[in-house]
Amino acid sequence: MGLWDVDKIEYVGHDKGVKEELGFHYYDADRVVAGKPMKDWLRFAVAWWHTFDQQLVDPFGDGTAHRPYYKYSDPMDQALAKVDYAFELFQKLGVQYFCFHDRDLAPEGDTLRETNANLDKVVDKIEENMKSTGVKLLWNTSSLFTNPRFVDGASTSPFADIFAYSAGQLKHSLEIGKRLGGENYVFWGGREGYENLWNTDMAREKDHMAEFFHMCVDYAKEIGMKAQFLIEPKAKEPCSLQYDFDASTAISFLQKYDLMGTFKLNLEGNHANLATHTYQHEIRIARDAGELGSLDANQGDKLIGWDMDEFPTDLYETTAVMWEVLAEGQIGPHGGLNFDAKPRRSSFEAEDLFRTHIAGMDSFAAGLLVAAKMHEDKYIEDLVSQRYSSYDSGIGKTVEDGTATLATLEDYAIDKPQSELIASTHSDHLESVRATINNYMIEALSE
Ligand code: XUL
Numbered sequence: 218m219g220l221w222d223v224d225k226i227e228y229v230g231h232d233k234g235v236k237e238e239l240g241f242h243y244y245d246a247d248r249v250v251a252g253k254p255m256k257d258w259l260r261f262a263v264a265w266w267h268t269f270d271q272q273l274v275d276p277f278g279d280g281t282a283h284r285p286y287y288k289y290s291d292p293m294d295q296a297l298a299k300v301d302y303a304f305e306l307f308q309k310l311g312v313q314y315f316c317f318h319d320r321d322l323a324p325e326g327d328t329l330r331e332t333n334a335n336l337d338k339v340v341d342k343i344e345e346n347m348k349s350t351g352v353k354l355l356w357n358t359s360s361l362f363t364n365p366r367f368v369d370g371a372s373t374s375p376f377a378d379i380f381a382y383s384a385g386q387l388k389h390s391l392e393i394g395k396r397l398g399g400e401n402y403v404f405w406g407g408r409e410g411y412e413n414l415w416n417t418d419m420a421r422e423k424d425h426m427a428e429f430f431h432m433c434v435d436y437a438k439e440i441g442m443k444a445q446f447l448i449e450p451k452a453k454e455p456c457s458l459q460y461d462f463d464a465s466t467a468i469s470f471l472q473k474y475d476l477m478g479t480f481k482l483n484l485e486g487n488h489a490n491l492a493t494h495t496y497q498h499e500i501r502i503a504r505d506a507g508e509l510g511s512l513d514a515n516q517g518d519k520l521i522g523w524d525m526d527e528f529p530t531d532l533y534e535t536t537a538v539m540w541e542v543l544a545e546g547q548i549g550p551h552g553g554l555n556f557d558a559k560p561r562r563s564s565f566e567a568e569d570l571f572r573t574h575i576a577g578m579d580s581f582a583a584g585l586l587v588a589a590k591m592h593e594d595k596y597i598e599d600l601v602s603q604r605y606s607s608y609d610s611g612i613g614k615t616v617e618d619g620t621a622t623l624a625t626l627e628d629y630a631i632d633k634p635q636s637e638l639i640a641s642t643h644s645d646h647l648e649s650v651r652a653t654i655n656n657y658m659i660e661a662l663s664e
Pocket residue numbers: 318358403405449451485513524557
């Protein structure tokens with residue numbers, strides 16, 4: 218059976234019931250939907266930190282996780298053993314990609330040199346496994362927030378030594394990304410923000426962060442690293458305000474510092490909620506700016522405010538996300554769906570790592586099927602073009618082609634009675650749209 222006490226997870230469909238927890242009911246990797254196999258639309262990735270390092274703590278309780286590799290007490294032995302467990306899990310789930318932070322992989326030494334040496338040993342083993350299994354790196358990143366030295370940030374730390382350390386750490390992380398052929402490289406601003414505005418020079422900190430990003434772009438060019446750089450916005454937590462608050466804020470930052478296009482966005486469901494947005498909103502903002510890069514797949518809890526990183530199971534939300542992805546033609550030029558998600562504390566058994574990934578993969582596959590059906594009928598496309606059709610000709614066209622002035626519009630509007638100014642189309646009302654999407658869900662998933 219291998220290292221995990223679980224067989225390869227197969228597609229079991231839903232004709233014979235829907236209760237099998239160790240089989241896919243909707244994710245059928247090679248099934249062609251809207252012109253591409255499901256696996257190519259979804260490009261699932263396993264997050265190393267949650268899946269292999271997370272002990273399932275919460276602010277009030279210790280870790281509950283049972284993991285087979287806890288039998289290795291030496292940290293390096295355990296780090297190396299995890300690579301075997303990781304690649305077996307990827308293959309058993311049929312996931313083609315994975316993601317990691319540098320610090321997820323190996324323990325730190327006393328100096329950066331020692332830390333890098335530990336890391337390289339694990340990366341050697343990962344490289345071998347990537348070659349023998351064909352599993353690829355969606356992205357890697359650098360943890361510039363876990364160690365106490367980053368208490369006040371990394372590139373936005375008020376202490377220049379910390380900026381320098383961060384740059385050195387990141388340099389090696391870029392080298393690893395290049396070596397492993399990572400398709401993207403992520404920058405989540407862990408503690409790049411503030412908790413106390415009275416002691417913070419926000420403008421200076423943002424200038425430092427931009428300088429840091431430019432150094433990374435320069436170094437990637439120098440070493441011939443091709444990965445797409447991605448910023449991952451988050452509104453708050455751990456800081457009371459994070460500088461990459463949401464997609465719009467991150468885009469303004471990229472515009473100000475001449476980094477548009479060089480960086481795209483990695484958007485996360487739970488982070489969207491922390492900014493009081495929907496996941497779909499964040500994706501639409503990025504799409505409209507040509508900045509959609511990749512997605513971290515997870516969800517929050519409506520009743521708890523913080524970053525819960527639940528596995529995504531909300532079908533309405535996965536449908537909305539996949540609707541945007543289908544409209545875009547892809548998640549991003551090199552994007553994927555990285556499960557930045559952890560099992561609940563009570564899902565502590567090793568096997569639960571499979572169940573939770575299956576839940577997330579099936580929920581996104583089902584969302585893809587529903588969204589594809591909506592696109593097939595051009596349901597939303599027709600509804601939206603109908604809604605704005607008054608700009609296709611007549612007075613509306615003069616607005617869009619730039620020939621209208623306040624005077625021509627006054628002339629047009631001045632004698633119009635109120636009754637001619639109130640239009641209603643019914644079919645685009647919120648209640649009707651939501652009910653119709655429910656109908657699409659029922660129809661698409663019962664086929
Ligand atoms: C934290 C978060 C990170 C990034 C990578 O909320 O989402 O795990 O995805 O650093």
